[in-house]
Amino acid sequence: MRRSKAPSMRRAAKRGNEDSHQKVEPESPCSWNNSSLSSEWGTSGGSQSLGPRALKAGENPLKDSRIFHVLWRNQTTKKHKTWTGNGTLVVTGAVVTLKDDTGKVVDTMTYFKQRELRENDQLEVGSRDVEVQEEIKTVDECFTQRQLEIANWCQKIDAQNGYADTSPPPATSAPFQSHLLKKIKREADAQTPSHSEIIQHKMEHVSYEAPSSGTSHVMEKKICEQNSLKKENPSMEFTQSEYMCLLTPAELQKRLLLFLSEYAEACKAESTLLKEVVQIVCDHPVLLKTLGKKTEFQEIMEVLDSILPPWSDMGLYDAAKFEFLHVMLDNLVAERGEKCCILANSEDCLTLVRGYCQSYTLDHAQLDGPQKVDLFNSLAEEEPMVGLILTSDLLELRALRCKHLIIYNHNARKHANKLLAVGAMDTKIYTLITAGGSPEELQFHMADNDSLEDLRSHQSQLIPSAAINLANWVKIEPPFDCDFFEETAISESLDCIQQVYSRKMKVNT
Structure with missing residues (x-):
């Protein structure tokens, strides 16, 4: 796992994005029927949705945006930090949107300075640290990524509902999973199955993972809704x-405070003036020079001059x-x-x-x-x-x-x-x-x-x-x-x- 630099020392790229908030009917490959429920997956209003939709014919997600594979994690003060999630970063205009491996929006942030994002650039999106990986540059790659997001989402829903998962481990079955390991497994990447093989296997697996015929449609719908509420918006602490x-x-402060306490006992100095002098001593004695031109402090400053070092000697x-x-x-x-x-x-x-x-x-x-x-x-x-x-x-x-x-x-x-x-x-x-x-x-x-x-x-x-x-x-x-x-x-x-x-x-x- 990679360790991160401190957030503000990163050469963070500042192009932003604005995720398109489309309300569409889901076209889920899951075997249960959920077509009666609307989907807003990937939008701020998507808490009731049932997953990412398939891209429509002729749709081009890159028309107004740039999309990158990324690694991300929740921000932490721990010294040793590791990346905990994969996903995508969608950049449109001045808004950057981070999505997880199912296409769900994780966080969004607006940037006021823009620059070209490059591989290994690191930035913060909301409360997450993000590292940029490869850019998705073609519509075909967008299609492949969306299919993987759909398959990932269905696999998670299956697991939540207790259906067995017999697919290969995610780290080797999905190309974006390799981003977590790419720095230490470059040689192994050459043997990773192709995108088409992975998609074919994933979709075959999902299509046969149907619930038993005796399960009612109403029960399936309720289970999906409950799991969506629990999993889509987990509380953060x-x-x-x-x-x-x-x-x-x-030492200089000790001498001055002791002197001023004795001065307060012996003199009838106005309390507000003396308190202001004392506060300045607590902040930094060098700031006493700001009182030199104020006539109301002239008497106190003349007394203090006898014990104050030159202003230039204070440090x-x-x-x-x-x-x-x-x-x-x-x-x-x-x-x-x-x-x-x-x-x-x-x-x-x-x-x-x-x-x-x-x-x-x-x-x-x-x-x-x-x-x-x-x-x-x-x-x-x-x-x-x-x-x-x-x-x-x-x-x-x-x-x-x-x-x-x-x-x-x-x-x-x-x-x-x-x-x-x-x-x-x-x-x-x-x-x-x-x-x-x-x-x-x-x-x-x-x-x-x-x-x-x-x-x-x-x-x-x-x-x-x-x-x-x-x-x-x-x-x-x-x-x-x-x-x-x-x-x-x-x-x-x-x-x-x-x-x-x-x-x-x-x-x-």
Whole structure:
């Protein structure tokens, strides 16, 4: 079996297709009579259908579309991935439709950038990973493929109804089955039976697999309907994993927070100004320079200047949250090729992330409207790998498809669930909290208490009991084992993690 590259590093082709939604009467080769039921196989309304229909004389599926043999699988976060299904990819215009080996639609997606598909190209269609195989280029090949789909479907219905299957194993009896094995069995392919021999055998087998004469037509119809409902639209389960990561402050942050707590005790500084300074220190001390031109912060900044290093000397490791973020971007995006989004309350925080992405050539974009979210979701070759999202833009954004979401400011977490597409893929959400008794940690435990007590308490390291209900969360503390790093996708090189609260939610679609 082939193993896949990470999804976003694939040279995915971006031509799309639009599957023609035709409502026709089935022409099934199955031996039981089902002509009274309409068929919409291969369409979004096909949940009651009885299988693929035979092509009509003169019909040309390639008139407006291109069709490819493909391998596909459900998306997974497992390191070792194998292809689990065969099928076809129908490309018409900007819409790509993935079908299984019976011709049933598995998933559909619209692409906004188009390019020629080639063999071995990999892309994502909905919630499936897909690898392109040979292209179907003639009407005869379309006819052969459709006959195989019909035979496959009948064989599955026979099996569901308890009729014996005496046909040869699928891996050697159907040419499209060999796509799973073609990389390791090229020599064996030369001995594979021809398409015509396979079709003849399949159809002979199906035509004699009739139910007993005593079975009533009504019962046959009910069995088919029940099996169609069960098998055509199986429910899919996705996991949304949340990790609240409490991070040990960097040394510069510790000095600044201790200084500010003493300053709060000694002075009568306005609480809102002091709280804003503290929040900036938790985000990254270098952002304090944005306050330099604001007259209301002049007094505080003059005091801080005595302990602040030069702006140019501040780096990646002077803020715990930014250390976490940059290591995760290196691990998830640069190394594994998986898309990642950053949600922050401040445009200044996103500016820091943008500068990092530019320095290390990570494709990125600010997602400030629905069209940009659609482009980010599209997996086009030149589309961004890192999405930057401002909390104030969340009302306009929906249905984001992203495996990893890093929430830079913990109080933005309550809005994040509305951002993500429900039941689209497995998703991991990381909420970053500066710990070590910092006001940010105290706010987290006290459900965003706005008093200055959290700042003054920093000196005594007093952390109250959690006001947030953590009963359904699992608390994880160092030392972390290999299972933790594999499950969370957190890099082993991060040593600033003090504790993690974890929970998982299953989403069925």
